[in-house]
Amino acid sequence: MATDDSTGKSKIVEAKARNKGLLALFVIGLCVGMVIAEKLYVQRSRSQLRRKLSVTQTSAGSMYLPGSVKSEQINVNFSAPARNDLEVLLRKIAPQQEILLAVANKNTLWGGMLETFTNGLKDTGVQNHLILALDEETKKWCEDHGINAFLLSLEVHKAQAGTGDNHAVSAMKFGIIKRFVDIGWAVLLSDVDIAILQNPFQHLYRDSDVEGMTDGFDEQTAYGAIEGFEDPSMGWARFAQYYKHFNLNSGLFYVKSNKRTVDLMNRLDTRLSKQKYWDQTAWNEEIFFLSHGSYKSPQVSVRVMDIDQFMNSKRLFKDIRKRAKAQRPPKPVMVHVNYHPDKHERMRAVFKYYKDGDEHALDSFPGGSEPGS
Numbered sequence: 001m002a003t004d005d006s007t008g009k010s011k012i013v014e015a016k017a018r019n020k021g022l023l024a025l026f027v028i029g030l031c032v033g034m035v036i037a038e039k040l041y042v043q044r045s046r047s048q049l050r051r052k053l054s055v056t057q058t059s060a061g062s063m064y065l066p067g068s069v070k071s072e073q074i075n076v077n078f079s080a081p082a083r084n085d086l087e088v089l090l091r092k093i094a095p096q097q098e099i100l101l102a103v104a105n106k107n108t109l110w111g112g113m114l115e116t117f118t119n120g121l122k123d124t125g126v127q128n129h130l131i132l133a134l135d136e137e138t139k140k141w142c143e144d145h146g147i148n149a150f151l152l153s154l155e156v157h158k159a160q161a162g163t164g165d166n167h168a169v170s171a172m173k174f175g176i177i178k179r180f181v182d183i184g185w186a187v188l189l190s191d192v193d194i195a196i197l198q199n200p201f202q203h204l205y206r207d208s209d210v211e212g213m214t215d216g217f218d219e220q221t222a223y224g225a226i227e228g229f230e231d232p233s234m235g236w237a238r239f240a241q242y243y244k245h246f247n248l249n250s251g252l253f254y255v256k257s258n259k260r261t262v263d264l265m266n267r268l269d270t271r272l273s274k275q276k277y278w279d280q281t282a283w284n285e286e287i288f289f290l291s292h293g294s295y296k297s298p299q300v301s302v303r304v305m306d307i308d309q310f311m312n313s314k315r316l317f318k319d320i321r322k323r324a325k326a327q328r329p330p331k332p333v334m335v336h337v338n339y340h341p342d343k344h345e346r347m348r349a350v351f352k353y354y355k356d357g358d359e360h361a362l363d364s365f366p367g368g369s370e371p372g373s
């Protein structure tokens with residue numbers, strides 16, 4: 001009996017073990033099946049998407065850059081003659097239909113600021129660059145220094161007269177960019193107070209109409225946050241929330257060439273020709289203010305550039321440089337000295353720090369503009 005009993009028990013144990021094994025096999029089989037099914041599904045949707053894309057491409061006859069499903073880029077017919085002098089030049093220096101554009105006048109020659117800026121272009125091998133020269137002197141300087149230049153002598157908008165050279169020039173830049181996006185070229189607009197440390201075209205996403213640098217200095221201020229708002233007089237509904245982020249900087253952004261960006265540039269140009277206004281405020285209003293009633297915004301899609309790749313000078317001088325070495329992000333792509341008045345000195349220091357490896361190049365500068373900050 002005892003033996004029988006024990007074999008009986010061991011049989012039960014055996015059966016239990018077998019059941020467990022079968023159950024495990026069943027579960028594994030189920031998982032494998034699900035994984036395979038999902039793979040098949042993803043592959044099918046991908047090939048459907050590809051089919052759809054190629055249909056759009058052939059029917060529209062337009063060129064799509066990689067990763068841009070919704071780009072609707074303005075087409076350039078390279079077999080037809082160029083439509084104007086600018087296009088003749090762009091076809092030569094930027095056949096990929098993307099150009100890094102900086103607007104400059106002779107003020108930027110003083111003290112060598114334009115030279116420091118264009119040295120960044122040379123160091124990083126940005127061939128598809130163009131200085132839009134607003135006077136002969138600037139154009140000549142560029143030609144003497146192996147920099148692509150195009151002369152465009154524009155009259156300062158009457159509405160901006162008396163705002164000082166820099167703001168007046170800034171107000172004209174949307175009209176200038178319009179000439180590029182209108183004929184099929186995407187523009188990476190760059191102010192000249194920017195240290196270029198890597199080729200920016202290797203660090204764009206190209207999945208949005210506008211891809212812009214932010215004035216935000218951490219994840220919350222740059223990428224967006226929901227904030228609370230309290231109105232105790234409302235009692236039961238005293239709490240509400242709103243969305244906020246810092247403005248995009250109008251001195252460094254990438255715009256695609258399509259109907260929406262042409263519309264955006266048109267609106268900004270028209271507006272700033274009539275109104276005395278800071279171009280950066282107008283830039284953000286046109287991009288972010290919501291359509292409502294009879295007002296329809298340009299409805300461009302927007303991406304904020306990574307705060308550690310396309311870095312502003314507040315982020316660098318107030319935060320990054322003070323971190324322990326292991327906590328510092330890798331070398332940025334571009335650093336915009338937008339937050340500080342001693343632009344050229346800080347630009348040079350940024351090059352010393354990131355390019356020449358001088359660990360102490362940034363040490364002597366205060367965090368803000370005032371000593372000890």
Ligand SMILES: *[C@@H]1O[C@H](CO)[C@@H](O)[C@H](O)[C@H]1NC(C)=O
Nearest residue numbers: 061075076077078079080081
């Ligand atoms: C491009 O231009 C050529 C020459 O003018 C013309 O024959 C051709 O039809 C054009 N192609 C398209 C797609 O417009």
